[in-house]
Amino acid sequence: MGVDKLKLAIFISGRGSNMLSIIKACKSANFPAEIALVLSNHPDAKGLIIAQNEGIPTEVVDHKGYDRRENFEAEISSRLTKYDLDLIILAGFMRILTANFVEQWPRRMINIHPSLLPDYKGLNTHQRAINDGKAEGGCNVHYVTPDLDSGPVILQKRVSILPDDTAATLSDRVLEQEHIAYPEAIEIIAKTL
Numbered sequence: 001m002g003v004d005k006l007k008l009a010i011f012i013s014g015r016g017s018n019m020l021s022i023i024k025a026c027k028s029a030n031f032p033a034e035i036a037l038v039l040s041n042h043p044d045a046k047g048l049i050i051a052q053n054e055g056i057p058t059e060v061v062d063h064k065g066y067d068r069r070e071n072f073e074a075e076i077s078s079r080l081t082k083y084d085l086d087l088i089i090l091a092g093f094m095r096i097l098t099a100n101f102v103e104q105w106p107r108r109m110i111n112i113h114p115s116l117l118p119d120y121k122g123l124n125t126h127q128r129a130i131n132d133g134k135a136e137g138g139c140n141v142h143y144v145t146p147d148l149d150s151g152p153v154i155l156q157k158r159v160s161i162l163p164d165d166t167a168a169t170l171s172d173r174v175l176e177q178e179h180i181a182y183p184e185a186i187e188i189i190a191k192t193l
């Protein structure tokens, strides 16, 4: 009823299942956001095909074409100016962004990370949690700050780690929670912006 929806850019590098969970959420009339753009650093990311089939504009900025991270990010920033964006969503985007880029989007860039932060920042989160005998794993949606996987947490979902879990089985169960968490986090943010 006259309330503008948040305009999202989703950054991906691969299969894009979290992106798809947000696409589905955006189909609900009451969801407070819409996707303006999906951007990938991999030209062959499977998620790009999903986005294109949904009629969502896509951009590819292949990091391999840039010898400096700053130049890669400058090209991303240039592409973003074509869209009227409110929020950047990192959804399996596997490039570390510099402080210079992150600081252009204060409280306007969020990430999903598959561990119970502050534990297990970085990669191989599920195997590390299993190796340490943890009882629980999970995921968080958090604001992006210059320190990797360290920004304020918006919400967290927890799952039990079962005795016979492998990194793959735990990852599957956490991913189900990620797909719930990301749309919920966007709804939370929409109330604050």
Ligand code: GRF
Binding pocket: 012, 013, 014, 015, 016, 017, 018, 019, 091, 092, 093, 112, 113, 114, 139, 175, 178
């Ligand atoms: C997810 O597990 C996410 O937490 C991590 O990368 C994975 C991306 O999966 N950052 P997808 O591309 O969204 O399917």
